[in-house]
Amino acid sequence: MDLTFSPAETAFRAECRDWLEAHVPRTALPSGDTPEGFALHREWERTLFDARWAVVSWPREYGGREASLWEWLIFEEEYARAGAPQRVTQNGIFLLAPTLFELGTQEQQDRILPKMASGEEAWCQGWSEPNAGSDLAGISSRAIRDDAAGGWRLRGQKTWTTRGAFCDRLFGLFRTDPDAPRHDGLTYLLVDLRADGVTVRPVERLDGDDGFAEVFFDDAFVPDADVLGEVGRGWSVAMATTGSERGLTLRAPGRFMAAADRLIDLARRVAEDADADPQLQDRVTRAWMDAQAYRWQTFWTVTRLVAGERPGAESSLVKLFWSELDVRLHETALALLGPHAELVGGEFAAWMKGYEFSLSGPIYAGTNEIQRNVVAERVLGLPRK
Amino acid sequence: MQFSFSDDQLALRDAVRDLLAKECPPAAVRAAWTSPTGRCAPAWNALTEMGVLGVVVPETAGGLGLDEIDLVLVLEETGRSALPEPIVETAAVVAPMLAARGDERAAELVAGASAAATHALSPHAVWADTASVIVAMGSSQTVVAPREAFVLGAVDSVDGARRLFELEVAGAVPSGAPQHDESEVDLAFDRAALGTAAQLNGLADRMITMTVEYASARKQFGVAIGTFQAVKHHLANARLALEFARPLAYRAASTIANDDADRAVAVSLAKASASDAATLAARVALQCHGAIGYTTEYDLHLFMKRTWALAATWGDAAWHRARIGRAIL
Numbered sequence: 001m002d003l004t005f006s007p008a009e010t011a012f013r014a015e016c017r018d019w020l021e022a023h024v025p026r027t028a029l030p031s032g033d034t035p036e037g038f039a040l041h042r043e044w045e046r047t048l049f050d051a052r053w054a055v056v057s058w059p060r061e062y063g064g065r066e067a068s069l070w071e072w073l074i075f076e077e078e079y080a081r082a083g084a085p086q087r088v089t090q091n092g093i094f095l096l097a098p099t100l101f102e103l104g105t106q107e108q109q110d111r112i113l114p115k116m117a118s119g120e121e122a123w124c125q126g127w128s129e130p131n132a133g134s135d136l137a138g139i140s141s142r143a144i145r146d147d148a149a150g151g152w153r154l155r156g157q158k159t160w161t162t163r164g165a166f167c168d169r170l171f172g173l174f175r176t177d178p179d180a181p182r183h184d185g186l187t188y189l190l191v192d193l194r195a196d197g198v199t200v201r202p203v204e205r206l207d208g209d210d211g212f213a214e215v216f217f218d219d220a221f222v223p224d225a226d227v228l229g230e231v232g233r234g235w236s237v238a239m240a241t242t243g244s245e246r247g248l249t250l251r252a253p254g255r256f257m258a259a260a261d262r263l264i265d266l267a268r269r270v271a272e273d274a275d276a277d278p279q280l281q282d283r284v285t286r287a288w289m290d291a292q293a294y295r296w297q298t299f300w301t302v303t304r305l306v307a308g309e310r311p312g313a314e315s316s317l318v319k320l321f322w323s324e325l326d327v328r329l330h331e332t333a334l335a336l337l338g339p340h341a342e343l344v345g346g347e348f349a350a351w352m353k354g355y356e357f358s359l360s361g362p363i364y365a366g367t368n369e370i371q372r373n374v375v376a377e378r379v380l381g382l383p384r385k
Numbered sequence: 386m387q388f389s390f391s392d393d394q395l396a397l398r399d400a401v402r403d404l405l406a407k408e409c410p411p412a413a414v415r416a417a418w419t420s421p422t423g424r425c426a427p428a429w430n431a432l433t434e435m436g437v438l439g440v441v442v443p444e445t446a447g448g449l450g451l452d453e454i455d456l457v458l459v460l461e462e463t464g465r466s467a468l469p470e471p472i473v474e475t476a477a478v479v480a481p482m483l484a485a486r487g488d489e490r491a492a493e494l495v496a497g498a499s500a501a502a503t504h505a506l507s508p509h510a511v512w513a514d515t516a517s518v519i520v521a522m523g524s525s526q527t528v529v530a531p532r533e534a535f536v537l538g539a540v541d542s543v544d545g546a547r548r549l550f551e552l553e554v555a556g557a558v559p560s561g562a563p564q565h566d567e568s569e570v571d572l573a574f575d576r577a578a579l580g581t582a583a584q585l586n587g588l589a590d591r592m593i594t595m596t597v598e599y600a601s602a603r604k605q606f607g608v609a610i611g612t613f614q615a616v617k618h619h620l621a622n623a624r625l626a627l628e629f630a631r632p633l634a635y636r637a638a639s640t641i642a643n644d645d646a647d648r649a650v651a652v653s654l655a656k657a658s659a660s661d662a663a664t665l666a667a668r669v670a671l672q673c674h675g676a677i678g679y680t681t682e683y684d685l686h687l688f689m690k691r692t693w694a695l696a697a698t699w700g701d702a703a704w705h706r707a708r709i710g711r712a713i714l
């Protein structure tokens with residue numbers, strides 16, 4: 001056991017920190033879930049890309065630094081610590097890219113990854129449909145074979161598509177064989193949202209931003225070159241992505257450590273004006289402790305990943321933990337703010353907005369009820385029926 | 386960064402697990418409740434023979450010369466089996482303390498004698514009546530003396546195997562007692578809290594495993610109760626708490642072994658999380674067992690009661706959170 005970072009890793013941390021200190025926008029960007037905000041975020045991501053910080057763990061040929069998993073975690077810690085803008089390209093970079101690296105063709109990787117890394121093409125995730133949420137295998141959007149054109153024609157609807165209104169492309173599951181058993185008739189497709197036959201309708205989220213979209217397909221065309229993995233094997237391709245989504249690639253510990261540090265700052269400020277409430281202090285301490293627990297559990301897991309083990313159903317434990325930690329952390333902040341919590345403008349407004357967003361954590365990426373089922377059945381081995 | 390145990394460390398854990406499965410099954414824990422000493426001699430002797438009591442004692446004092454990282458998995462196993470023996474007090478607290486003082490009694494402990502210890506936060510010395518040496522860490526002085534130097538006042542624990550005593554020094558403080566050394570006391574306390582945390586994690590794991598087995602076999606409404614989502618979610622919650630408590634104990638062991646500056650906070654993180662995780666596991670285990678878990682004829686109570694005792698001792702979760710709070714707020 002050696003819980004220290006190597007000199008090279010420490011140097012890497014210093015390099016990230018220096019660059020971020022010099023480049024992170026001084027004033028926070030507007031929300032990336034608004035048209036203006038999205039455009040400004042895209043510019044920021046371009047700045048990141050030009051300095052090779054957009055995709056640190058990727059190969060150099062695609063704009064990365066070939067950073068190790070440890071360095072990636074360090075980068076995420078520094079990124080969050082610096083208060084740098086949230087990544088509006090995250091669904092592509094953190095969810096689609098790992099699957100592309102694993103299962104995409106060379107041609108797909110060469111064509112798609114550089115534009116994804118630079119932010120030129122932002123991707124959104126098209127899993128959910130009006131009648132298929134938790135029961136993802138129940139999707140009914142069709143992809144119908146068009147031999148003459150060498151591809152597929154899409155019909156149907158996706159929903160709850162994060163940033164669908166601003167993104168350029170969508171990765172999603174479509175039913176290519178309606179007669180096959182539920183899980184077998186699905187195919188993973190990469191769709192151009194600007195193509196004919198695609199209509200995107202923004203849907204306002206709880207926090208007031210157009211963070212969602214409904215996407216309608218009316219014979220929109222997808223060429224064969226944009227099938228990821230084999231036709232009919234979409235379910236297993238998609239499961240590779242959900243592993244990343246629940247596990248740590250989407251939500252590295254740095255984000256929660258930084259939030260816990262901000263919470264401590266807030267608690268100190270509040271303690272100055274009022275008699276410090278010991279119960280509230282205890283809740284602040286708990287939030288900080290949870291962030292630490294998440295960090296060390298991640299290090300524990302990463303050691304095994306680096307040794308070549310594959311994450312299994314344990315990623316559901318990770319998802320449960322970070323999503324509930326995030327809610328508790330924001331609830332504590334609101335309690336510290338008292339009557340200031342409700343204000344939508346001003347210096348504290350980010351906490352209510354953050355709280356609203358935290359409440360989605362137990363819903364997206366597979367609801368926490370579903371994750372608990374997975375833990376019970378696949379980690380603990382309880383019977384299914 | 387290499388946050389994992391070596392093959393040797395895992396092998397030691399496995400050997401201890403096998404040994405305890407044989408020498409300290411639930412029947413042995415149960416027997417300790419009604420035995421005069423509340424202890425389990427066959428397990429203690431076997432552990433002594435393996436050298437486990439001297440893991441963190443230098444070789445010059447008869448130990449194995451290893452560190453807390455080597456010890457933490459062993460202690461987790463002693464929790465898993467609810468071993469009724471003062472192993473934390475002996476192997477983690479008193480033996481290394483005496484060894485650091487150059488006190489020859491460290492070698493006796495490694496060879497199978499046992500120790501008891503108290504601290505302002507844990508004023509009861511467990512299994513003190515059979516200890517050869519007792520350490521009483523007071524607020525102004527630390528007394529290290531043979532059992533005979535103390536007057537023992539028995540008090541009862543919820544855990545019938547834990548023989549608890551209040552200590553009073555008989556007559557004058559034995560001569561030759563060194564000055565009170567705060568850093569020595571702090572280190573001893575942190576080792577005790579770490580050892581207890583590791584045991585609590587072992588207990589939690591044991592109770593979860595027992596309950597998964599039970600819920601897979603017990604049928605109601607024609608199906609195993611483990612198929613019901615309410616039961617599944619209780620158990621998933623317990624497993625979740627344990628998943629995030631355990632690495633904290635391992636990391637705390639490393640901070641002690643390396644004398645890191647953040648040792649106190651790391652130990653408190655470990656003890657608070659382990660106390661909470663094991664208490665939750667006990668609660669879930671009982672609920673999912675139903676009334677059978679509420680009987681003393683069934684083994685679960687042996688593990689629950691050890692959990693409640695250990696969760697409260699060497700600083701409960703609230704105390705450790707407060708210690709962290711003072712460091713960060």
Ligand SMILES: Cc1cc2nc3c(=O)[nH]c(=O)nc-3n(C[C@H](O)[C@H](O)[C@H](O)COP(=O)(O)OP(=O)(O)OC[C@H]3O[C@@H](n4cnc5c(N)ncnc54)[C@H](O)[C@@H]3O)c2cc1C
Pocket residue numbers: 124125126127128129132133134135159160161162163360363364365366367368369370373614
């Ligand atoms: C902020 C946010 C962003 C999102 N972004 C995207 C995106 O980019 N792309 C995308 O495809 N989707 C996205 N989603 C959708 C998300 O994946 C779904 O909301 C989620 O899978 C749940 O589906 P549902 O909303 O239809 O709820 P339902 O599946 O209808 O569930 C409703 C309730 O029933 C419970 N339930 C359902 N089945 C079971 C069961 N078997 N056992 C126990 N309880 C059950 C659920 O846990 C939940 O509490 C997003 C959602 C949110 C909130």
